[in-house]
């Protein structure tokens with residue numbers, strides 16, 4: 369019988385990968401990283417020029433979704449799984465001094481790096497909190513927009529993540545995520561491998577289930593699109609892509 373997913377081992381595996389990403393962005397990983405990836409996904413070069421270079425170096429997102437939530441001056445934004453902080457810094461440029469951006473991440477080293485870059489850049493409207501996206505340490509209705517890029521596939525409890533995203537949004541709040549999903553259901557042998565989860569494959573939810581979870585949490589999904597520019601680099605990942613239609617999407621929704 370297939371061994372069930374060990375959630376604690378999974379958390380250790382994911383933290384270990386993203387600690388390495390924060391410490392050594394130029395090593396080889398299962399996934400592509402950095403500014404060339406961000407530009408290919410659609411981040412305008414002129415915007416990236418205004419973001420700390422050490423943040424974009426460790427960028428590990430899977431799509432560009434800043435057109436989906438219609439970010440406005442004064443918005444309060446939460447980025448789930450903020451990593452090196454690229455998306456938080458991009459959002460800060462849009463919301464201005466009258467708005468705020470909060471990044472939430474469970475990996476100490478990611479939070480420490482992002483805070484350092486925030487301090488160096490003197491961005492007073494950006495903050496980074498250590499914590500879990502399944503148990504977001506914020507009040508109900510605290511944000512206008514929730515973002516997340518390449519993260520929710522890593523969570524073993526996506527129902528809770530979308531529930532938390534809905535809870536912390538004010539009525540009418542907007543959700544914009546880029547994430548890895550699969551077209552077909554994947555076998556337990558893949559879904560129960562902590563290593564394949566940490567490589568952003570094992571936890572990829574089948575797309576109809578993924579959108580059903582978002583709707584069940586209280587959102588209306590407005591748009592789902594493929595990010596054909598995103599490619600996996602490792603062989604195991606490329607095989608899963610072919611066999612199960614594992615791919616990147618961006619999705620916009622409203623509470």
Ligand SMILES: C[S@@+](CC[C@H](N)C(=O)[O-])C[C@H]1O[C@@H](n2cnc3c(N)ncnc32)[C@H](O)[C@@H]1O
Nearest residue numbers: 386427428429449451473474475500501517518
């Ligand atoms: C693929 S990286 C993406 C980082 C960032 N969004 C970006 O675009 O560069 C995934 C990030 O999510 C964080 N993460 C994964 N699972 C998490 C969870 N359950 N709670 C909080 N953070 C999590 C990891 O620590 C890592 O920094």
